[in-house]
Amino acid sequence: MQGIIVKGIAGFYYVKVNDQIIECKARGKFRYNSLSPIVGDKVQISIDNEKGVIDKIEKRINELKRPSVANVTQAFIVFALKNPDFNRNLLNKFLILCEHEGIHPIVCFNKIDLATEKEIDEAKGLVELAGYEYIMINAKKGIGMDTLKGKLKDNVTVISGLSGVGKSTMFNSLVEKEAMKVGDISEKIKRGKHTTRHSELIEVADGFLVDTPGFSSIDINFLEVQELKELFPEFLLYSHMCKFTGCLHYKEPCCEVKNAVEQGKIHKDRYEFYINTLNELKDRRKYK
Ligand SMILES: Nc1nc2c(ncn2[C@@H]2O[C@H](COP(=O)(O)OP(=O)(O)O)[C@@H](O)[C@H]2O)c(=O)[nH]1
Ligand SMILES: [Mg+2]
Ligand SMILES: [Zn+2]
Structure with a gap:
């Protein structure tokens, strides 16, 4: 059976196969290849003695560290136009990292309620000319969130950006309407502030959203x-x-x-x- 790892806790992996989540252990052989399964991995599993076993990890398209997630296809790169101030060098660094990892970026300019017309136009100009997809949003009021939700389909999406730009507000808004999971998720977010834990893929709008901000390091000095x-x-x-x-x-x-x-x-x-x-x-x- 083919599936995708949506969560990992203490040696157990939760693999989504069709509409089911199957708890699996990894085969011992991975240890010898020093390859451990991570969230986002596409895997082949089998059932052995009524227990799920991961037999094979498919080749990864990419692998992000901190959070450790494989096969990310899309990033919402979030910048506030104010508070904290927009930083174009940083935006360029994020875009470079996305290009390097083969991740489709959508630049989200947040807090449009705090910015002047001129500031909005300047930010726009920078990405528009480069051909990047972008959106102006007000996460607090939910403006632009439906459009972003529509982009999740068939993707594994990570939300990236500096502290204070509105990532958590966006995340909550995007997962909110998924009635099934609301309480569950906000409880986890609360806990997440105090404990280190692995990231998890949350199913939203026929796609997956990584529940931890991506690209915590924006160092691009490793490039040739x-x-x-x-x-x-x-x-x-x-x-x-x-x-x-x-x-x-x-x-x-x-x-x-x-x-x-x-x-x-x-x-x-x-x-x-x-x-x-x-x-x-x-x-x-x-x-x-
Ligand atoms: N004015 C304004 N404030 C916002 C907007 N979106 C988020 N905020 C506020 O910005 C602060 C930081 O947001 P948060 O989601 O915690 O940012 P994070 O650190 O990136 O997760 C909070 O006080 C939010 O209420 C917005 O569109 N406009
Ligand atoms: Mg946050
Ligand atoms: Zn030239």
């Missing part, structure tokens, strides 16, 4: 110099026309990415962020 430019999807529209293969879009002549920046087709802030990060990555290599 040459790899960075591939993580800016809007560069890829032009980079194939650069004169030099392997063009870093920096000091090279006849660079179509730089031309696009000059023509306003690529946001200059995104490009500046790229160059600053590129220099940081180069420096890091020098001192190694």
